[in-house]
Amino acid sequence: MPFETPPLIAGDNIRTHRFIKLSAAADHTALEANAGEMTIGITTGASREAPQDGANTYAALSASGDSFEWRTPGQVALLQLDTSGCAANDLLMSDADGLGDVAEDGNFVGAVALEAIANSEIGEVLILSPFYLENT
DSSP states (O other): OOOOOOOEEESSOEETTOEEEEOSSSTTEEEEOOTTOOOOEEEOSOOSSOOOTTOOSSOEEEOTTOEEOEEOTTSEEEEEBOTTOBOTTOEEEEOTTSOEEEOOTTEEEEEEESSOBOTTOEEEEEEEEEEEEOOO
Protein backbone atom coordinates (compact mmCIF):
# COMPACT_ATOMS: atom_id res chain seq x y z
CA MET A 1 0.00 0.00 0.00
CA PRO A 2 1.50 3.40 -0.95
CA PHE A 3 2.30 5.97 1.70
CA GLU A 4 -0.39 8.62 2.15
CA THR A 5 0.24 12.03 3.66
CA PRO A 6 -1.84 12.22 6.85
CA PRO A 7 -4.62 14.82 6.74
CA LEU A 8 -4.05 17.91 8.88
CA ILE A 9 -6.20 20.90 9.83
CA ALA A 10 -4.85 24.45 9.85
CA GLY A 11 -4.75 25.88 13.38
CA ASP A 12 -4.42 29.38 11.85
CA ASN A 13 -4.02 30.75 8.33
CA ILE A 14 -1.26 28.86 6.52
CA ARG A 15 0.44 30.13 3.37
CA THR A 16 1.84 28.19 0.42
CA HIS A 17 5.45 26.91 0.27
CA ARG A 18 6.08 27.22 4.06
CA PHE A 19 7.54 25.00 6.76
CA ILE A 20 4.87 23.68 9.13
CA LYS A 21 4.87 22.25 12.66
CA LEU A 22 2.33 20.35 14.72
CA SER A 23 0.16 22.43 17.02
CA ALA A 24 -0.06 21.56 20.71
CA ALA A 25 -3.53 23.15 20.89
CA ALA A 26 -5.50 20.42 19.07
CA ASP A 27 -5.09 16.95 17.58
CA HIS A 28 -4.22 16.65 13.86
CA THR A 29 -3.59 20.41 13.64
CA ALA A 30 -0.63 22.29 12.16
CA LEU A 31 0.70 25.85 12.09
CA GLU A 32 3.38 27.69 10.15
CA ALA A 33 6.68 27.01 11.90
CA ASN A 34 8.56 29.71 13.79
CA ALA A 35 12.30 30.42 13.64
CA GLY A 36 14.43 27.31 14.18
CA GLU A 37 11.55 25.11 15.36
CA MET A 38 11.21 21.42 14.62
CA THR A 39 9.19 21.07 11.41
CA ILE A 40 7.15 18.18 10.03
CA GLY A 41 6.94 19.19 6.36
CA ILE A 42 6.24 21.90 3.80
CA THR A 43 2.93 23.16 2.42
CA THR A 44 2.16 22.77 -1.28
CA GLY A 45 1.37 25.50 -3.80
CA ALA A 46 -2.31 24.56 -3.95
CA SER A 47 -3.97 27.82 -2.90
CA ARG A 48 -7.56 28.15 -1.72
CA GLU A 49 -7.77 31.50 -3.53
CA ALA A 50 -8.38 31.79 -7.28
CA PRO A 51 -5.48 33.35 -9.19
CA GLN A 52 -5.99 36.99 -10.13
CA ASP A 53 -3.91 39.33 -12.25
CA GLY A 54 -1.41 41.08 -10.00
CA ALA A 55 -2.36 38.94 -7.00
CA ASN A 56 0.19 37.68 -4.49
CA THR A 57 1.40 34.34 -5.87
CA TYR A 58 2.08 33.10 -2.33
CA ALA A 59 -1.50 33.37 -1.12
CA ALA A 60 -3.20 31.60 1.75
CA LEU A 61 -3.16 27.85 1.32
CA SER A 62 -5.71 27.26 4.05
CA ALA A 63 -7.74 29.25 6.54
CA SER A 64 -7.97 28.24 10.17
CA GLY A 65 -10.04 25.07 10.50
CA ASP A 66 -9.56 23.94 6.88
CA SER A 67 -7.60 20.93 5.71
CA PHE A 68 -4.61 21.51 3.41
CA GLU A 69 -2.03 19.72 1.26
CA TRP A 70 1.53 19.25 2.46
CA ARG A 71 4.68 17.22 1.79
CA THR A 72 6.56 15.02 4.27
CA PRO A 73 10.23 14.07 4.90
CA GLY A 74 11.76 12.22 1.97
CA GLN A 75 9.73 14.14 -0.59
CA VAL A 76 10.79 16.99 -2.87
CA ALA A 77 8.84 20.22 -2.36
CA LEU A 78 8.91 23.86 -3.34
CA LEU A 79 9.89 26.21 -0.50
CA GLN A 80 9.89 29.99 -0.42
CA LEU A 81 13.12 31.44 0.99
CA ASP A 82 13.48 34.53 3.15
CA THR A 83 15.44 37.55 1.95
CA SER A 84 18.82 35.82 2.39
CA GLY A 85 18.42 33.18 -0.34
CA CYS A 86 20.64 30.07 -0.37
CA ALA A 87 23.05 27.95 -2.39
CA ALA A 88 22.49 24.39 -3.59
CA ASN A 89 23.14 21.85 -0.78
CA ASP A 90 22.56 24.41 2.01
CA LEU A 91 20.75 23.01 5.05
CA LEU A 92 17.56 24.97 5.70
CA MET A 93 15.52 25.84 8.78
CA SER A 94 12.33 27.81 9.27
CA ASP A 95 12.37 31.56 9.88
CA ALA A 96 9.73 33.36 12.00
CA ASP A 97 7.19 33.19 9.13
CA GLY A 98 7.73 29.58 8.04
CA LEU A 99 9.99 30.66 5.17
CA GLY A 100 13.24 28.82 4.50
CA ASP A 101 16.47 30.26 5.91
CA VAL A 102 20.03 28.92 5.90
CA ALA A 103 20.36 26.78 9.04
CA GLU A 104 22.40 28.01 11.99
CA ASP A 105 23.71 26.19 15.06
CA GLY A 106 21.13 25.74 17.80
CA ASN A 107 18.17 25.26 15.43
CA PHE A 108 16.32 22.38 13.76
CA VAL A 109 17.05 21.61 10.12
CA GLY A 110 14.01 20.69 7.99
CA ALA A 111 15.28 20.53 4.40
CA VAL A 112 18.27 20.71 2.07
CA ALA A 113 18.29 22.96 -1.02
CA LEU A 114 18.46 21.06 -4.30
CA GLU A 115 19.31 24.26 -6.18
CA ALA A 116 20.37 27.84 -5.53
CA ILE A 117 17.33 29.91 -4.53
CA ALA A 118 17.38 33.70 -4.79
CA ASN A 119 16.09 35.88 -1.95
CA SER A 120 12.31 35.67 -1.46
CA GLU A 121 11.95 33.19 -4.35
CA ILE A 122 10.68 29.61 -4.49
CA GLY A 123 12.94 26.63 -5.21
CA GLU A 124 13.17 22.85 -4.92
CA VAL A 125 14.22 21.30 -1.63
CA LEU A 126 14.37 17.79 -0.23
CA ILE A 127 12.46 17.59 3.05
CA LEU A 128 14.53 15.92 5.76
CA SER A 129 13.55 14.24 8.99
CA PRO A 130 14.24 17.15 11.36
CA PHE A 131 17.49 17.17 13.30
CA TYR A 132 19.13 19.62 15.68
CA LEU A 133 22.17 21.40 14.25
CA GLU A 134 25.07 22.09 16.56
CA ASN A 135 28.83 22.66 16.35
CA THR A 136 29.13 23.10 12.58
